Amino acid sequence: MKRKEKNIIQRLQKKDKEVISVLYDQYSASLYGIILKIVQDEVIAQDVLQEAFLKIWKNGSSYEPKKGSLFTWMLNIARNNAIDKTRSASFRHSTKIQNLDQTVYHNSSLKMENNTDVIGLKGIVDKLDEKYRTIIDLIYFNGYTQKEVEEHLNIPLGTVKSRVRIGLRELRRIFDEQKVNIIVLIISLLG
Amino acid sequence: MDKEKFLNSGLIEQFVLGITTPEEAAEVEKYAEQYPEIREEIEQLRTAVEDYARQYAIHPPDEVKTNILKEIDELDQPAASSSNNALARWLPMVAIIASLFLAYNQYQQKNQLAGQLKATQDEYNNLQATCKKDKAACLETQRLYASITNGNTNAVSLTGTALAPQANVIVYWNPVEKQALLNVLDLPKPPKGKQYQLWADVDGEMIDMGVFNQDETTLKPMAFIENPESFNITLEPEGGSEHPTVELLQAAGKTG
Numbered sequence: 007m008k009r010k011e012k013n014i015i016q017r018l019q020k021k022d023k024e025v026i027s028v029l030y031d032q033y034s035a036s037l038y039g040i041i042l043k044i045v046q047d048e049v050i051a052q053d054v055l056q057e058a059f060l061k062i063w064k065n066g067s068s069y070e071p072k073k074g075s076l077f078t079w080m081l082n083i084a085r086n087n088a089i090d091k092t093r094s095a096s097f098r099h100s101t102k103i104q105n106l107d108q109t110v111y112h113n114s115s116l117k118m119e120n121n122t123d124v125i126g127l128k129g130i131v132d133k134l135d136e137k138y139r140t141i142i143d144l145i146y147f148n149g150y151t152q153k154e155v156e157e158h159l160n161i162p163l164g165t166v167k168s169r170v171r172i173g174l175r176e177l178r179r180i181f182d183e184q185k186v187n188i189i190v191l192i193i194s195l196l197g
Numbered sequence: 198m199d200k201e202k203f204l205n206s207g208l209i210e211q212f213v214l215g216i217t218t219p220e221e222a223a224e225v226e227k228y229a230e231q232y233p234e235i236r237e238e239i240e241q242l243r244t245a246v247e248d249y250a251r252q253y254a255i256h257p258p259d260e261v262k263t264n265i266l267k268e269i270d271e272l273d274q275p276a277a278s279s280s281n282n283a284l285a286r287w288l289p290m291v292a293i294i295a296s297l298f299l300a301y302n303q304y305q306q307k308n309q310l311a312g313q314l315k316a317t318q319d320e321y322n323n324l325q326a327t328c329k330k331d332k333a334a335c336l337e338t339q340r341l342y343a344s345i346t347n348g349n350t351n352a353v354s355l356t357g358t359a360l361a362p363q364a365n366v367i368v369y370w371n372p373v374e375k376q377a378l379l380n381v382l383d384l385p386k387p388p389k390g391k392q393y394q395l396w397a398d399v400d401g402e403m404i405d406m407g408v409f410n411q412d413e414t415t416l417k418p419m420a421f422i423e424n425p426e427s428f429n430i431t432l433e434p435e436g437g438s439e440h441p442t443v444e445l446l447q448a449a450g451k452t453g
Contacts, residue, residue: 026269030262038261039253052261059265063272072226075243078215081250131252145214146246147253152216170214171207178245 011076018066026063037084040147044088054091058084085149133180138173141166200232213242341416349373353428355450361385364448368428378416379409386411387432394433396441397425408437427451
């Protein structure tokens with residue numbers, strides 16, 4: 007674990023209020039993007055993000071670094087909050103209304119594309135074969151278990167498991183390549 | 198399970214995605230502690246997954262952060278969070294403070310008004326006194342005016358001697374009313390310790406009519422003397438003399 011993350015975790019466990027600001031600056035955009043993918047509504051997503059950070063603050067002392075990374079832990083909290091929201095009666099009611107006006111959806115997806123475009127990484131997500139991406143997204147962003155993926159996609163459990171394994175390694179390869187490309191780009195620019 | 202087999206078991210990936218059971222997680226941790234390569238593998242896959250999540254990152258509006266920090270601050274102060282109870286607890290105190298404040302305010306206001314009333318009363322008394330004085334002065338002036346315009350009043354003009362050439366004094370003399378009034382129009386300032394004195398000349402004898410100042414502004418009533426032939430002004434020691442110092446005759450005027 008990086009020293010910086012270790013420091014953040016210690017401060018979170020000690021209830022140092024300033025650490026929330028640090029965590030927010032570092033992770034809020036990633037969490038918000040995923041929450042938005044799940045709830046598909048900006049106002050609701052902001053509520054969920056706020057609730058998630060309050061939970062992160064309250065439960066900070068119960069986080070165990072051994073059980074997974076800080077980001078994964080935070081993502082679990084955010085994701086569970088978002089999923090709970092989609093199951094609530096008020097959410098179903100409000101999305102029914104929004105279904106009449108699709109602009110909300112379009113606005114958020116537009117923003118997402120812009121975001122990846124601006125940082126020059128558009129296409130990275132597309133480089134991951136869809137058969138891996140679907141499963142990783144369902145598990146990582148929507149909180150499905152492998153068994154639930156099996157039922158949802160009607161794919162044998164063994165296949166789901168191997169796709170998780172290969173998909174993650176693919177992801178690592180794609181990002182490594184991207185990093186090499188960036189380094190090559192920087193070197194060529196300097197040269 | 199040996200290290201290679203474990204690396205290919207898929208458990209590490211499930212661990213990174215957070216879908217392992219607690220038993221499986223414990224097993225991964227055990228291997229991670231034992232083998233640096235496995236630790237490294239976990240770290241790399243985590244980074245990849247987090248990078249992947251970051252592809253969807255969207256910056257939330259700033260007010261979300263403000264709200265979060267505010268709520269955390271409020272959680273930190275239990276008194277503020279249970280605002281209903283807190284209000285019930287503080288209400289009597291607030292009421293007491295408020296009434297004390299009000300009472301003090303009214304007390305101050307009362308004092309202020311009392312001060313204003315006193316000032317107004319003083320001013321009224323002053324004005325009344327001035328008015329009384331002015332009225333008396335006015336009556337006196339009217340009386341004196343009546344005296345000098347009376348048909349029986351003679352105005353005797355006294356002119357200066359060589360000692361006081363510019364001297365100009367009038368004596369209004371009324372034998373019917375038995376009244377003599379002095380009107381100083383112009384006289385030189387007397388030397389220190391000296392004062393002017395008015396005399397009536399009756400059959401060659403100077404009779405004292407009283408002392409007066411050089412700067413008399415109103416008509417000054419003097420002693421009335423019967424049958425004066427002339428009025429004379431001399432300079433005398435302050436308080437006047439029994440007999441005039443004729444060498445210091447300043448002004449004189451005949452009655453006839």
